[in-house]
Amino acid sequence: MALERAERILTQNTRTDEANLEGLGLTTIAPLLPLFAQMTRLRRLRLSRNALTSLPEDLSALRNLESLDLTGNPIAGLSSILSGLQCIPNLKHLNVDLPFESEEDEVIVTLSSLESFNGTSLTDADDDAPPASNATQTRSAIPQAWVNDAKPSQTHTTSVSAKTRWEESDTVQIQRLHQAVSSLSGRPVSKQEFDDYTRSVVGHLHSIVASEEDPLRREAEIYKSKKILFEYCFEEAVRAAQRADPALGQVLSLVQDSYSGLLNNYDRLVKNIVETKEKKIEAMRIDLQGAIQEIEGLMQQLEAKGAQGGDTASSARYDGERRKFTEEIGWLRTENEKLQTRIRQLELSRQGAPSASPSAGARALSAGTFGAQSTDRTGQSPARHAPPALGSKVLTLRQLRDTVEDIYASKSKYDIKCAETHLPRETMEQHMYTYLNQRYGLKHIILEWATAIIQGIKKFSAEDNDVAVFGKILRNEVDEEFRFVQRQLKETVHELLRVYVKGKKPLKGDEEIQQMVRKKVNGNILEEEWVDIVKYMYNNEDAVTIIMRIRDILKHQAQPRRTRRTAVPTTRSQAAKEEEPVLLSYNEFIRILLDFQLEGHERFLSRFVRVFKQHDTDRNGIVNEQEFRAILRSVDPAKSEEDVSALLDLIDPNNNQLINFSECVTFLSAELVKMMREEGV
Numbered sequence: 001m002a003l004e005r006a007e008r009i010l011t012q013n014t015r016t017d018e019a020n021l022e023g024l025g026l027t028t029i030a031p032l033l034p035l036f037a038q039m040t041r042l043r044r045l046r047l048s049r050n051a052l053t054s055l056p057e058d059l060s061a062l063r064n065l066e067s068l069d070l071t072g073n074p075i076a077g078l079s080s081i082l083s084g085l086q087c088i089p090n091l092k093h094l095n096v097d098l099p100f101e102s103e104e105d106e107v108i109v110t111l112s113s114l115e116s117f118n119g120t121s122l123t124d125a126d127d128d129a130p131p132a133s134n135a136t137q138t139r140s141a142i143p144q145a146w147v148n149d150a151k152p153s154q155t156h157t158t159s160v161s162a163k164t165r166w167e168e169s170d171t172v173q174i175q176r177l178h179q180a181v182s183s184l185s186g187r188p189v190s191k192q193e194f195d196d197y198t199r200s201v202v203g204h205l206h207s208i209v210a211s212e213e214d215p216l217r218r219e220a221e222i223y224k225s226k227k228i229l230f231e232y233c234f235e236e237a238v239r240a241a242q243r244a245d246p247a248l249g250q251v252l253s254l255v256q257d258s259y260s261g262l263l264n265n266y267d268r269l270v271k272n273i274v275e276t277k278e279k280k281i282e283a284m285r286i287d288l289q290g291a292i293q294e295i296e297g298l299m300q301q302l303e304a305k306g307a308q309g310g311d312t313a314s315s316a317r318y319d320g321e322r323r324k325f326t327e328e329i330g331w332l333r334t335e336n337e338k339l340q341t342r343i344r345q346l347e348l349s350r351q352g353a354p355s356a357s358p359s360a361g362a363r364a365l366s367a368g369t370f371g372a373q374s375t376d377r378t379g380q381s382p383a384r385h386a387p388p389a390l391g392s393k394v395l396t397l398r399q400l401r402d403t404v405e406d407i408y409a410s411k412s413k414y415d416i417k418c419a420e421t422h423l424p425r426e427t428m429e430q431h432m433y434t435y436l437n438q439r440y441g442l443k444h445i446i447l448e449w450a451t452a453i454i455q456g457i458k459k460f461s462a463e464d465n466d467v468a469v470f471g472k473i474l475r476n477e478v479d480e481e482f483r484f485v486q487r488q489l490k491e492t493v494h495e496l497l498r499v500y501v502k503g504k505k506p507l508k509g510d511e512e513i514q515q516m517v518r519k520k521v522n523g524n525i526l527e528e529e530w531v532d533i534v535k536y537m538y539n540n541e542d543a544v545t546i547i548m549r550i551r552d553i554l555k556h557q558a559q560p561r562r563t564r565r566t567a568v569p570t571t572r573s574q575a576a577k578e579e580e581p582v583l584l585s586y587n588e589f590i591r592i593l594l595d596f597q598l599e600g601h602e603r604f605l606s607r608f609v610r611v612f613k614q615h616d617t618d619r620n621g622i623v624n625e626q627e628f629r630a631i632l633r634s635v636d637p638a639k640s641e642e643d644v645s646a647l648l649d650l651i652d653p654n655n656n657q658l659i660n661f662s663e664c665v666t667f668l669s670a671e672l673v674k675m676m677r678e679e680g681v
Contacts, residue, residue, distance in 0.1 A: 010039065019042060019045050023048075026052060027053070043065060043066045045069070048071040055084035057083040073096075078106055085107075091114065092115040094107070094116075096118070201228055205225045210417045237252065404470045465486065468595075481665070497520060534550075608665070615630050623664070625652065636671045636674065639671075
């Protein structure tokens with residue numbers, strides 16, 4: 001029974017770097033070695049509080065292991081475990097209860113790779129620290145490994161480099177601290193609840209750190225997140241103390257409030273310093289802009305005088321002054337750009353702590369007004385609220401299109417940063433709020449803009465394909481990369497029109513051809529032109545469909561004009577005018593092609609969208625490894641476990657467990673084509 005439970009735990013995630021097999025009643029781990037051999041990323045193994053008396057002599061399956069916890073096991077003696085431990089070349093941290101104290105020295109001497117033993121550091125950095133007593137460790141209610149992991153990092157005592165990203169060791173530290181506190185309190189606290197809370201805090205931290213260029217500000221955000229999680233654990237410790245000694249619990253509660261208030265006051269002080277600097281920089285920026293405008297005005301005056309002519313001396317003086325002003329403007333523009341960059345960084349620094357994320361309420365609003373329930377980056381749905389009273393901002397189509405393009409551009413840059421920092425990509429919906437947060441900062445403005453964008457999508461989707469595509473990307477109905485397909489289509493049509501015009505007017509120069517193309521793009525195109533383009537771009541079946549669709553539209557547009565005709569035309573010119581064909585505007589032609597392309601892509605993805613939403617139970621457009629495996633089994637049941645693992649290594653190389661819809665479509669393109677062919681779509 002114990003081995004079966006252990007096997008289930010290990011097979012749930014063979015790509016993890018930590019395995020917890022504590023308290024299962026294991027008497028041997030030999031049957032588990034084949035599973036350990038498959039877990040090439042395993043770095044930490046916890047086997048405490050089992051019934052192990054020895055270890056297998058060959059533990060080379062755990063060759064990448066760095067930390068091993070064997071405390072609380074009735075180990076018979078050093079000889080029963082030493083051979084196996086010597087097969088783990090990377091072992092750095094070992095915790096084990098041995099029957100004789102003399103055997104501990106032999107462990108330290110034999111295993112030269114160890115950096116800590118039973119919580120005592122063996123490196124030079126902690127030579128002054130007193131060694132821990134083995135008897136004390138055995139009696140302690142908290143395993144020493146937890147205490148050791150909960151110690152604050154001392155990296156900054158010897159280095160000035162900033163900690164710029166949240167690491168796995170930080171998560172492990174928090175989890176072990178919470179486990180230690182929970183073991184003291186005896187209160188049944190849901191580990192899943194705490195893990196979800198941790199993921200929520202860390203997920204929001206990732207979104208802030210990825211957009212922050214200043215490494216010191218990144219480190220500050222990391223410490224803020226740690227503070228929030230430490231406070232969660234401290235509150236649990238206070239509750240445990242209150243049950244044992246109410247007076248002690250009250251004192252600890254006061255200590256917690258004092259420290260929390262002190263840190264909050266320090267954070268406000270730093271923000272006030274930043275705001276003061278920002279005001280000074282803004283004043284300097286205004287002065288620089290004024291100077292630039294003044295110098296440009298003087299240059300215009302000089303140019304006007306130069307244009308009027310004059311003697312050679314005046315011309316030379318004019319040229320000298322003009323060069324001097326040009327150089328000065330160049331310097332001022334450079335300084336202005338530097339100040340603008342600094343201002344943007346200061347605006348980013350206004351981001352609050354993760355617990356005060358403005359996107360949570362915005363996403364709750366989106367859930368109620370746009371469709372599927374929105375969620376945060378970690379896959380956890382934010383609490384629902386009644387929508388706050390928002391402004392009546394209404395976006396025109398032009399404003400909405402510009403905003404969508406800005407979001408696209410921001411998303412592309414953000415994806416690059418996420419790839420560089422090994423963070424998971426955001427969905428387009430998540431990034432919309434990230435973009436608004438970075439641009440406006442204030443929660444009520446973010447909500448107002450989000451509402452305006454969503455209402456604009458509802459209003460203009462039927463008449464503008466770009467808006468329709470953006471809305472479908474937000475709802476995870478088409479993948480993000482499809483917008484590049486639509487962009488390429490527009491460029492291809494424009495180029496084909498240029499080639500067509502050039503073919504009809506071979507004697508015209510390039511500039512004249514460009515003018516003619518520009519006139520058509522801003523106006524109408526002839527039937528022979530759009531028919532030729534359609535036949536060139538599409539196969540016969542699709543070309544016939546598009547041509548018939550365009551002619552139906554033109555027929556519909558011509559209908560009102562026919563109803564206005566009189567019984568008998570009064571003049572021959574009027575009759576000829578009425579017989580003129582209805583021209584097709586270039587913009588309408590592009591919209592028809594884009595709509596046709598979108599409809600085809602939606603048909604292509606239709607089954608996969610249903611499969612994805614079936615497994616994406618929280619409707620946030622993100623799945624974990626287990627959900628991805630289930631999706632892949634539905635799409636291609638013939639896939640072997642090796643093929644699935646290989647795909648996972650490609651789509652989620654950093655094991656973030658956050659795989660979004662667009663990534664699935666991109667990496668499963670071959671499987672989706674195969675599925676489409678089988679269905680005859």
